[in-house]
Amino acid sequence: MIELLHPGLVLVLGGFVAAGLRGTWRKAVVLLFPLAALALVWTAPEGVLWRAEFLGQAITPFAVDRLSRLFALIFAVMAFGGALFALNQAERLELPAALVYAGSAIGVTLAGDLLTVFVFWELMAIGSTLVIWSARTGDARAASFRYLMVHLLGGVLLMAGVAGHVLQTGSAAFGHIALDSPAHWLILAGFLVNAAAPPLSAWLPDAYPEASWSGTVFLSAFTTKTAVYVLLRGFAGTELLVYVGLFMVFYGIVYALLENDMRRILAYSIVNQVGFMVTGIGIGTEMALNGAAAHAFAHIIYKALLLMSAGSVLYATGKRKCGDLGGLFRTMPVTTACGIVGAVSISAFPLTSGFVSKSMISQAAADGHLFAVWLLLAAASAGVFLHAGIKFPWFVFFQKDSGLRPAEPPLNMRLAMLLFSALCIGLGVFYGPLYALLPYGTHFVPYTTPHVVGQLQLLLYSGLVFFLMLPMLRRTLTITLDVDWFYRRLGPAFLNGLAGGLSRGLAGLGRDARALGGLLLRWTERWHGYDGPLSRTPTTGAMALWISALLAAYLVMYYA
Amino acid sequence: MDEHWLARPATRKLLWRGFIAILALTVAADFFVTGEPHFGIEASLAFNAWYGFLACAALIVFAKGVGAFLKRPDDYYRRRDD
Numbered sequence: 001m002i003e004l005l006h007p008g009l010v011l012v013l014g015g016f017v018a019a020g021l022r023g024t025w026r027k028a029v030v031l032l033f034p035l036a037a038l039a040l041v042w043t044a045p046e047g048v049l050w051r052a053e054f055l056g057q058a059i060t061p062f063a064v065d066r067l068s069r070l071f072a073l074i075f076a077v078m079a080f081g082g083a084l085f086a087l088n089q090a091e092r093l094e095l096p097a098a099l100v101y102a103g104s105a106i107g108v109t110l111a112g113d114l115l116t117v118f119v120f121w122e123l124m125a126i127g128s129t130l131v132i133w134s135a136r137t138g139d140a141r142a143a144s145f146r147y148l149m150v151h152l153l154g155g156v157l158l159m160a161g162v163a164g165h166v167l168q169t170g171s172a173a174f175g176h177i178a179l180d181s182p183a184h185w186l187i188l189a190g191f192l193v194n195a196a197a198p199p200l201s202a203w204l205p206d207a208y209p210e211a212s213w214s215g216t217v218f219l220s221a222f223t224t225k226t227a228v229y230v231l232l233r234g235f236a237g238t239e240l241l242v243y244v245g246l247f248m249v250f251y252g253i254v255y256a257l258l259e260n261d262m263r264r265i266l267a268y269s270i271v272n273q274v275g276f277m278v279t280g281i282g283i284g285t286e287m288a289l290n291g292a293a294a295h296a297f298a299h300i301i302y303k304a305l306l307l308m309s310a311g312s313v314l315y316a317t318g319k320r321k322c323g324d325l326g327g328l329f330r331t332m333p334v335t336t337a338c339g340i341v342g343a344v345s346i347s348a349f350p351l352t353s354g355f356v357s358k359s360m361i362s363q364a365a366a367d368g369h370l371f372a373v374w375l376l377l378a379a380a381s382a383g384v385f386l387h388a389g390i391k392f393p394w395f396v397f398f399q400k401d402s403g404l405r406p407a408e409p410p411l412n413m414r415l416a417m418l419l420f421s422a423l424c425i426g427l428g429v430f431y432g433p434l435y436a437l438l439p440y441g442t443h444f445v446p447y448t449t450p451h452v453v454g455q456l457q458l459l460l461y462s463g464l465v466f467f468l469m470l471p472m473l474r475r476t477l478t479i480t481l482d483v484d485w486f487y488r489r490l491g492p493a494f495l496n497g498l499a500g501g502l503s504r505g506l507a508g509l510g511r512d513a514r515a516l517g518g519l520l521l522r523w524t525e526r527w528h529g530y531d532g533p534l535s536r537t538p539t540t541g542a543m544a545l546w547i548s549a550l551l552a553a554y555l556v557m558y559y560a
Numbered sequence: 561m562d563e564h565w566l567a568r569p570a571t572r573k574l575l576w577r578g579f580i581a582i583l584a585l586t587v588a589a590d591f592f593v594t595g596e597p598h599f600g601i602e603a604s605l606a607f608n609a610w611y612g613f614l615a616c617a618a619l620i621v622f623a624k625g626v627g628a629f630l631k632r633p634d635d636y637y638r639r640r641d642d
Contacts, residue, residue, distance in 0.1 A: 139638075250619075253619055253623075254619065254622060254623045254626055257619065257620060257623040258623055258626065258627045258630075258631065260634065261634075321634075327567070329564075329566065330564050366598040366599070367598075369598070371599055374598070375601075378608070378611060378612075378615070379611070379612075379615035379618075379619070382611075382612040382615045382616050382619075383615065383616060383619050386616050386619065386620070401567065448595070449593050449595075450593050450594070450595025450596075451595070453586060453589045453590065453593050453608075454595070454602075454607070454608040455608070456586045457586045457587065457590070457606060457607075457608035457609040457612060458608040458609070458611070458612035459612065460582060460583055460586055460609075460612075461583065461608075461610070461612040461613040461616075462612045462613070462615070462616040463579075464579075464583060464613065465612075465613055465616035465617050465620070466616070469617065469620050472620055472621075472624060473620065476631070477633065477634050478627075478631040478632060478633060478634055479631070479632055479633075479634045479636060479637075480626070480627060480630045480631055480632075481630040481631075481632055481636075482630075488637055489637075
């Protein structure tokens with residue numbers, strides 16, 4: 001019975017098995033388990049496959065429909081491609097953690113109820129934190145803890161929302177959720193934290209680029225796209241998401257334009273791309289939702305490809321800043337070519353996967369006569385080419401000659417890049433199978449002459465701007481402050497200030513106490529100390545004199 | 561050692577010329593292609609070309625403006641000021 005095997009749990013199990021193995025067995029396990037998961041997702045029939053009862057609630061940990069199958073499929077493909085790329089990663093924790101992470105992401109997509117969603121949601125946070133942590137640098141460790149804090153906060157919001165939802169409706173089933181109660185707002189907030197939506201978007205560019213050369217590839221795929229999936233299922237057509245998405249789109253572009261670290265450029269670009277999907281979810285028509293789902297599918301492949309090429313550069317040179325790189329096309333032609341395929345795909349050039357997916361979101365905006373949204377999406381599409389499509393390959397592979405002559409990365413890494421490059425082009429040319437997998441049936445035709453010509457104009461002229469304004473884009477040794485400043489600088493500064501004030505206050509109190517003590521001591525010493533008036537041994541005569549004086553005073557007072 | 565053919569000045573000049581020719585071609589194509597514009601602005605000549613150009617220029621200028629306020633040295637968070 002194939003339904004007895006849950007693809008997500010199979011992958012999680014693969015992670016645990018791989019953790020105990022070394023050498024060839026380990027390589028076999030990390031490649032075969034994702035393939036097994038892929039086959040299980042592909043063959044799983046639609047409908048509810050697992051039912052159970054938990055805390056008095058009927059739960060469905062394994063349920064399949066078109067939407068969940070689409071996301072589970074791409075997650076399994078991603079787990080395989082990522083594992084192939086990371087096969088020569090020496091750090092033994094990373095790949096097992098990545099498989100657990102990928103498996104729990106599949107678990108979220110196949111969950112028919114919110115309680116199961118929550119369990120896998122948290123497992124995902126743990127898996128991904130371990131992936132970041134595996135880079136074994138001080139920066140990665142610190143970043144992984146900040147990352148975990150943000151995601152645990154997201155988890156708490158989600159749990160509170162789910163609890164409220166179950167209380168209100170008496171059901172944990174995961175379907176469309178209207179924004180009509182605080183509980184539902186909390187669920188939305190929990191989802192949006194993982195989507196890297198404002199105000200907590202900074203966790204992504206803060207943490208992802210700190211992972212190892214292979215770790216970032218996994219990270220780029222699962223957390224944000226799982227968030228896109230749950231938003232698609234729960235909050236399709238929520239108008240607020242249009243504005244949230246548009247903000248993310250432009251936030252990503254502006255910050256990526258200012259960035260110098262090649263993987264941080266791509267990290268900001270993830271926020272930008274998820275912004276397109278979130279906008280589509282907010283528009284909420286069948287065309288828009290298809291577009292958001294297709295874009296998530298295409299994005300996972302080309303963003304992984306871009307980060308694989310960046311990872312290869314990091315692997316080969318040990319450098320990550322654009323300022324230190326350049327001219328690498330001479331000795332890394334395969335990496336350069338694959339990086340360019342990723343770059344033209346994310347830019348949605350005709351004949352690439354980005355073109356056939358993003359077009360649907362723009363089309364939905366046009367169909368809905370949302371002029372401003374459509375106009376902003378077009379500007380953003382041009383901006384994508386600017387910040388990711390040209391900037392990344394130009395500064396890393398061309399630009400100036402940095403003098404670096406690194407060799408191409410090992411075969412497994414090149415194969416992973418070639419596989420994903422083939423998928424980028426393949427999906428762009430033969431888009432039929434992807435469209436057939438989308439949640440709603442569609443007859444959308446991406447390749448019409450006006451659309452192709454228009455898109456080429458848009459992209460090529462933004463390319464022209466890039467080269468004309470290149471002096472303004474000169475790389476500087478800078479970072480750009482983001483919301484994480486509040487919890488990395490302001491918060492600690494406030495607490496340090498508070499602690500400093502308290503300790504100063506306490507020190508002051510201590511001083512006062514010591515001064516008081518000293519006073520007491522001196523007084524005691526003066527009166528009772530050696531030779532003090534009250535501790536001297538008076539003579540008998542003096543005693544008799546004082547007693548008679550006392551008695552005399554008593555007499556006077558008695559008769560007075 | 562000889563410079564890589566792609567980095568030679570002659571090649572770069574050729575690439576620029578090719579790029580400009582393609583830019584001109586995409587605009588020229590606009591005269592022969594009649595789409596079904598959803599919005600009036602789309603009917604303007606080479607809408608996507610000038611719109612893409614202006615949007616990107618505006619984005620770069622805006623980013624520079626943001627950068628003027630929010631850029632910090634890249635060891636900002638590593639520095640300990642105590």
